[in-house]
Amino acid sequence: MPKVVKFYEFGSPEVLKVEEEPLRDLQSGEVRIKVQALGLNRAEVLYRTNTYTEQAQFPSRIGYEAAGIIEALGEGVTDFQVGDRVSTIPGFSLNRYGVAGDAAVVPAIHVAKYPDQLSPEEGTSIWMQYLTTYGSLVEFGKLKQGDIVAITAASSSVGLAAIQMVNDAGGISIAITRKDNKREGLLKAGAQYVIVTDREDMVERVNAIAGGKGAAIVFDPVCGSYLKKLADIVAPEGLIVEYGWLAEGTPVFPVVPAIVKGFRIQGFHLGFHIIAHPERLKTGISYINQRLQSGVFRPLLAEKRFTLDRIVDAYRYMESNEQLGKIVVAV
Structure with a gap:
C-alpha cells in the first residue's frame, strides 16, 4: 500500500x-x-x-x-x-x-x-514560489522596468523566485535577510543588493539605494509589527504586498505613513487570487513555463x-x- x-x-x-x-x-x-x-x-x-x-x-x-x-x-x-x-x-x-x-x-x-x-x-x-511571485508582482504589482523591489525573507524559495522575476522584468532587486551567512548566497542567486538586518539599518540602506524615494514594491511574508518598518521603506504611492504572516501578533496598520505617502497594502493568497481565476492561472503558468524553458527562471x-x-x-x-x-x- x-x-x-x-x-x-x-x-x-x-x-x-x-x-x-x-x-x-x-x-x-x-x-x-x-x-x-x-x-x-x-x-x-x-x-x-x-x-x-x-x-x-x-x-x-x-x-x-x-x-x-x-x-x-x-x-x-x-x-x-x-x-x-x-x-x-x-x-x-x-x-x-x-x-x-x-x-x-x-x-x-x-x-x-x-x-x-x-x-x-x-x-x-x-508553482508555489513562481505563481505567488507572479500574482503579487506582475498581476497586482504591475512590475515594470526600473521598479525597485524590496524582498523580505529573501532566502526563502518565494524570495529567490522574486529576485529572478524582478531581474527578468528589468527591475532592481533588493534582498532583505536577517543573517549575514545568507548574503553571498543571495548575491549568487542574482540579488542586485542585499541588506542584512542584523547588521544594517534597513530603512537607511533602502533609501540610499533608491535615492531617498523608497521601493516601488515591498514583497513581504512576515507582517506583524514588521509592517510599521515596511511603511518606512515603501515609496510614495507604492505597494506593500503581504503574502504571509510569519510574525506573531496582530499587525498595526501604519495610518500616518499611509496617509502621508499614499501607499497601498495588498494581501495576496495564491488560491483565492490566482487559482480561483482560470484566466489568471493560465496566463501565469504560460508566463512561468516560458521562462523556465529559456533558463531565465531556475528553482x-x-x-x-x-x-x-x-x-x-x-x-x-x-x-x-x-x-x-x-x-x-x-x-
Missing part, C-alpha cells in the same frame, strides 16, 4: 507520522500521481500548528507540492494522459488532498506539466536533501531557517 504522511494533533514536526493507506477510487476531475519528489513550504507549518486559513480535521494529511507521473485519470479529465510528468499547484484543501506520500490524488485543475529539462526535485519547486534547491522517512527532519530544517532555497524530499 502507498505511504502517506498524516498527523493526529497540532504541534511540532514530531506529530507527523508516515503510514500506509489503501489507494482510493478517483472521483470526477481528479488525477492520481506516482510521486517522485515533494517540496515543503511555510503554509504547511501554519496548517500543522493550527494557525492557517484552514483547520485540520484529524487524522489529516499534509503537503501542497509534489512532482511525479500521472498514473490514473478520473472521469472527465481530458487535458492530461497517463505517463505525463506533472507537478501540483497548491490551493486545494489539505484535509482532502494532502500530497505528502508516494501517491497523491489531486484535482486536475491543480496540476501542470513542467519543462523536460527540469528534474522532479526542481519540478516540485515551481534554487536547499543544499540538504531528505527522503520520505525523514519528513520530520525536513520540517525541522525548515523551521530552523538555515536553508537557502527550496527544501525537497525525494520519494
Whole structure:
C-alpha cells in the first residue's frame, strides 16, 4: 500500500507520522500521481500548528507540492494522459488532498506539466514560489522596468523566485535577510543588493539605494509589527504586498505613513487570487513555463536533501531557517 504522511494533533514536526493507506477510487476531475519528489513550504507549518486559513480535521494529511507521473485519470479529465510528468499547484484543501506520500490524488485543475529539462526535485519547486511571485508582482504589482523591489525573507524559495522575476522584468532587486551567512548566497542567486538586518539599518540602506524615494514594491511574508518598518521603506504611492504572516501578533496598520505617502497594502493568497481565476492561472503558468524553458527562471534547491522517512527532519530544517532555497524530499 502507498505511504502517506498524516498527523493526529497540532504541534511540532514530531506529530507527523508516515503510514500506509489503501489507494482510493478517483472521483470526477481528479488525477492520481506516482510521486517522485515533494517540496515543503511555510503554509504547511501554519496548517500543522493550527494557525492557517484552514483547520485540520484529524487524522489529516499534509503537503501542497509534489512532482511525479500521472498514473490514473478520473472521469472527465481530458487535458492530461497517463505517463505525463506533472507537478501540483497548491490551493486545494489539505484535509482532502494532502500530497505528502508516494501517491497523491489531486484535482486536475491543480496540476501542470513542467519543462523536460527540469528534474522532479526542481519540478516540485515551481508553482508555489513562481505563481505567488507572479500574482503579487506582475498581476497586482504591475512590475515594470526600473521598479525597485524590496524582498523580505529573501532566502526563502518565494524570495529567490522574486529576485529572478524582478531581474527578468528589468527591475532592481533588493534582498532583505536577517543573517549575514545568507548574503553571498543571495548575491549568487542574482540579488542586485542585499541588506542584512542584523547588521544594517534597513530603512537607511533602502533609501540610499533608491535615492531617498523608497521601493516601488515591498514583497513581504512576515507582517506583524514588521509592517510599521515596511511603511518606512515603501515609496510614495507604492505597494506593500503581504503574502504571509510569519510574525506573531496582530499587525498595526501604519495610518500616518499611509496617509502621508499614499501607499497601498495588498494581501495576496495564491488560491483565492490566482487559482480561483482560470484566466489568471493560465496566463501565469504560460508566463512561468516560458521562462523556465529559456533558463531565465531556475528553482534554487536547499543544499540538504531528505527522503520520505525523514519528513520530520525536513520540517525541522525548515523551521530552523538555515536553508537557502527550496527544501525537497525525494520519494
